[in-house]
Amino acid sequence: MARVTLAGTAVALGLAFAAIAGLGDLVGAARAFVVLFVLASLAYGLAAAWVVRRPPAGRAAVGAILAAAVAFRLLLLPTAPTLSTDLYRYLWDGRLATLGVSPYRERPDAAALVALRDDVVYPRLNHPGWRTVYPPGAQLLFAGMARLAPRSVLAMKCLVLALDLATIGGLLGWLRAAGRPAAWVLLYAWHPLVVVELAGSGHLDAAAVAASVAALWAAARGRETMAAALLGVGGLVKLYPLLLLPAVARRPGRAGAVALAVVAAGYALYAGEGGAVLGSLGRYVAEEEYAAGLRVALEAVLGPVGPAGRLAARLLPLAALAALAAVVARRPASPERRARWLVGGYLVAVPTLFPWYAVWLVPVLAVAPAWPWLCFTCAVALSYASFAETVWRIPGWTVAATWVPLALGLAWGARRRAWAGARLGARRVEPMERTA
Numbered sequence: 001m002a003r004v005t006l007a008g009t010a011v012a013l014g015l016a017f018a019a020i021a022g023l024g025d026l027v028g029a030a031r032a033f034v035v036l037f038v039l040a041s042l043a044y045g046l047a048a049a050w051v052v053r054r055p056p057a058g059r060a061a062v063g064a065i066l067a068a069a070v071a072f073r074l075l076l077l078p079t080a081p082t083l084s085t086d087l088y089r090y091l092w093d094g095r096l097a098t099l100g101v102s103p104y105r106e107r108p109d110a111a112a113l114v115a116l117r118d119d120v121v122y123p124r125l126n127h128p129g130w131r132t133v134y135p136p137g138a139q140l141l142f143a144g145m146a147r148l149a150p151r152s153v154l155a156m157k158c159l160v161l162a163l164d165l166a167t168i169g170g171l172l173g174w175l176r177a178a179g180r181p182a183a184w185v186l187l188y189a190w191h192p193l194v195v196v197e198l199a200g201s202g203h204l205d206a207a208a209v210a211a212s213v214a215a216l217w218a219a220a221r222g223r224e225t226m227a228a229a230l231l232g233v234g235g236l237v238k239l240y241p242l243l244l245l246p247a248v249a250r251r252p253g254r255a256g257a258v259a260l261a262v263v264a265a266g267y268a269l270y271a272g273e274g275g276a277v278l279g280s281l282g283r284y285v286a287e288e289e290y291a292a293g294l295r296v297a298l299e300a301v302l303g304p305v306g307p308a309g310r311l312a313a314r315l316l317p318l319a320a321l322a323a324l325a326a327v328v329a330r331r332p333a334s335p336e337r338r339a340r341w342l343v344g345g346y347l348v349a350v351p352t353l354f355p356w357y358a359v360w361l362v363p364v365l366a367v368a369p370a371w372p373w374l375c376f377t378c379a380v381a382l383s384y385a386s387f388a389e390t391v392w393r394i395p396g397w398t399v400a401a402t403w404v405p406l407a408l409g410l411a412w413g414a415r416r417r418a419w420a421g422a423r424l425g426a427r428r429v430e431p432m433e434r435t436a
Contacts, residue, residue, distance in 0.1 A: 006056070006186075009047035010068040013190060016040035017075045020196070026082045030387035033083075040192040041378040048187050052369050055181035062172075062182045069168065069189035073199035077157055083384060084356070087156055087202040088124040093132050093139060094146030095121070103132035103139065104270070104279045120151055130280035136266040137236025138204055156202055163206035164198045167213050171363050174217035178336060178367050187366035193377055197356035205359055208238035212339075213363045215241070219248035219335040228255035232262025240360065243321075243346055246329035247338035286314070288352045291383040291394055293403050295351045317349035336368040344373055355380045372409025376402065 016036050023029040023036075056062075081087045093103040095116065106113055108128040116122075134142070141159070149155030168189050175182055188194060198206050211234025218227040227248035234241030242259060249255030270277050289295075294317045302309030324345045328338045343361045347353060358377045365374050382398040389395065 003056070003061075005050050006047055006061075006064070009043045009050075010190075012043035013040055013047075013072060013192070014068070014075065016043065016192070017072050017195060020200070021075050021079050024080075024082075026384070027387045028082075030384055034382060034385045034388075037192055037196065037378075037381050037384075041381075044190055044192055044378070045374075047190060048369075048374065051181075051183050051186045055183040057181070057183075062185065065183060065186045065189060066168065069186075070165075072190065072195045073161055073164065076195060076200040077161060078154065079200060080153065081157075081201040083196070084201045084203065084354070085124045085126050086204070087153060088121050089126065089132070090134075090138075090142050090156055090202075090204060091121050091146070091151055091153070092125055093134060094142030094144075095150065097139060097143035098146045098150075102273060102276070103134075104273045104276045105131065107131050118151070127280070130283060131276075132279040133281045133284045134204075134279070135236050135239060136270050136277075137233065138207070138238070139270075141204070141207065141237070153202070157199070160198050160202045160204065160206045163210045164194070167206065167210040167363060170210060170213040170217050171366055174213060174220055174336075174363075174367055177217060177220035178334070180367055184366050184369070187369065187374070188363045191362050191377065193355060193381055194359055194362055196381065197359055201356065203356045203359070205238060205356055208234045208241050209360055209363060210234075211237070212241045212244055212360065215244060215248050216335050216339055216364070216367075224249045224251070224255055225258055228258035229262050231255075232259035232266075235259065235263050236266040240346065243325065243342055244339055246325050247335050247342055252329050285351065286311075290352045290354055291380070291399070291402075292351050292353045293399075294348050296399075314351045317351070321345050321349040334368075336364060339364045340368050340370060340373070347376075353380065355383060370413070372406050372413065375409065376406045379405065 016039050020026070020033060020036050020040075023032055026033045092108060096103045096106065096113075099116070101113070101116075107130060108117075108122065108125050122128075132139070145152075145156055145159055168185060171185050171188055172182055175184055197203050211230050215227040215230035215234070218224075218230060228245065231241045231244055231248065242263070245255050245259060246252050267277060295313050298313035298316060299310055302313045305312075325342060328341050331338065340361070343364055347358055347361060350357065358380045361373060362377055365377070379398075379402040382401055383394050385398050386392060386394045
């Protein structure tokens with residue numbers, strides 16, 4: 001029965017991904033894409049539920065899961081990224097680096113760069129009036145790819161695919177170290193969001209996720225210094241892996257010093273940039289908006305206050321996230337459980353929630369499954385329905401479908417844990433009452 005269930009869901013997923021690949025421009029076919037993504041999510045949910053409750057044993061089963069995962073990715077690898085144009089910014093930054101031009105100092109629309117504008121990359125750049133927001137590690141990857149395959153979308157996507165496959169390999173090691181069934185790798189390897197955002201859109205978050213998984217694997221084996229260094233490497237590509245320091249180390253101070261030393265070494269390569277090395281990162285944090293939950297709710301309350309209220313709506317969730325990290329650092333829990341609290345808190349608190357941000361949570365859920373969060377990681381892609389709106393906006397039904405099940409699921413889980421704690425306390429008290 002297990003083989004039939006997994007084979008059937010794999011076929012359904014493959015057909016859904018093939019149909020998505022056949023749509024071409026996913027922005028122009030947003031409604032069809034959302035429908036196909038929902039169907040893929042339903043098939044994925046059935047496969048995930050089966051694997052968690054009845055994980056198949058043996059190398060053959062895991063090999064079949066991995067083979068299907070590779071096939072899903074190959075279906076979307078040749079497609080052009082249309083849901084997001086971030087990949088074109090990677091190509092632009094890499095091209096500038098090979099020409100000795102700093103993407104931290106020069107905006108794509110700068111008059112000095114007119115000669116570099118082409119008809120492949122430049123027209124697809126988002127925020128051409130912004131300098132780059134990507135840290136030095138990402139810039140090194142961009143420059144390396146620009147020298148190997150200039151302006152090649154497929155080559156950049158192949159790099160992302162390689163990093164994605166490295167995450168799967170690291171996840172298998174982490175599952176083994178944590179005492180979990182190897183078949184649980186399916187929760188990441190078959191996840192529709194992972195396949196669409198990495199193999200389809202080519203997001204460099206694959207590098208940050210790979211570093212995070214490697215760090216958590218090292219932490220599960222008690223290698224805290226290595227884990228901290230790996231988070232530093234991830235932080236040089238995308239800053240957010242540094243949030244996992246309380247998850248990988250019992251001594252966050254020492255681990256933080258190691259991670260920051262790695263980050264400092266990377267930024268030292270760009271010391272000549274001075275303060276410009278942050279590019280437009282500050283502007284991104286202050287201005288970028290997309291589908292965030294808590295920020296939107298707070299803006300509804302604080303927005304009438306004016307600019308100060310809107311700024312508070314952005315900063316208060318981040319302050320709460322910092323407080324959560326401090327609490328998690330003191331809790332005696334496994335790395336995967338602490339990571340789930342931290343990454344989940346990040347996704348709730350972040351001022352901007354593009355769907356691919358949730359990819360970071362998926363490998364954590366493969367080791368510490370939680371159904372409300374798994375549902376959430378699929379539902380975040382519903383925000384792409386905004387592309388089908390005549391006037392750009394995120395439909396209210398997608399907001400409800402994303403956040404309401406998560407809130408209800410977490411509340412129900414908390415109540416069940418409270419009931420279980422109360423029953424356990426009653427059992428402990430009863431023998432004492434009899435002896436009294």
